[in-house]
Amino acid sequence: MRLFVALDLPWSVRERLADLAGSLAGARWVPAENYHITLRFIGETPNHVAEEIDLALAAVKARGFNVEIAGFGTFERQGRPxxxxxxxxxxxxLDHLQGKVDTALRRAGLDAERRRFCPHITLARVDHVAPAALASWVAAHNLMRSAPVEVQHFTLFSSALGKEQSVYTPEVDYALA
Incomplete structure (x- = not known):
């Protein structure tokens, strides 16, 4: 089972972001139902380890909070977006919750996350988009802001590879105080 821990998003935020899909030629847009904020990617996990992960995540204690979407960015590989x-x-x-999730997962036997936490919502793969067009798109949309989004739980998701996109299934929600 392929797992990750994330914050789910309300449909109002998903729809607002999805309205941008198709506005950048060559981009492969992620479907709105897959929008989330990853707290920690876990990867392929045997069932007995998944049970340990569930127990560890159930012990995480943190308060609810609000998050806001504020602009856009890109990730690059070998100098190319x-x-x-x-x-x-x-x-x-959010940083505090992510740290608690990471600590809980290390206690469950997983290795520490090597990458610095960069909270974001993946919108599109842009391997085949001209860098200048991508830069123009980001500049044109970068002032977009969302209303505060209330976070009252985090979720353990499973991920299955589909024909076109991965299918994410919420497995367990963990309430925040």
Whole structure:
């Protein structure tokens, strides 16, 4: 089973972001139902380890908070843009929750995350988009801001590869105080 921990998003936010899909030639847009904010990617996991992960995540204690979407950015590989994403505004409560999730997963036997946490929502793969067109798109949309989104839980998702896109299934929700 392929797993990750994330914050689910309300449909109002998903729809607003999905309205941008198709507005950048050559981009492969992620379907709105797959929009989320990853707290920690876990990967392929045997069932007995998944049970340990569930127990560890159930012990995480943190308060609810709000997040906001604030602009867009890209990830690059070998100097070339690969991914277009919506930026999550800096948020100490989100960083705190992510740290608690990472600590819980390490206690469950997983290795520590090597990459620095960069909260975002993946919108599109942009391997085949001209860099100048991508830069223009980001500049044109970068002032977009969302209303605060209330976060009252985090979720353990499974991911199955589909024909066109991965299919994400919420397995367990963990309430925040």
């Amino acid at each position: 690969t991914t277009l994403w919506a930026r999550v505004a800096p948020n100490p409560a």
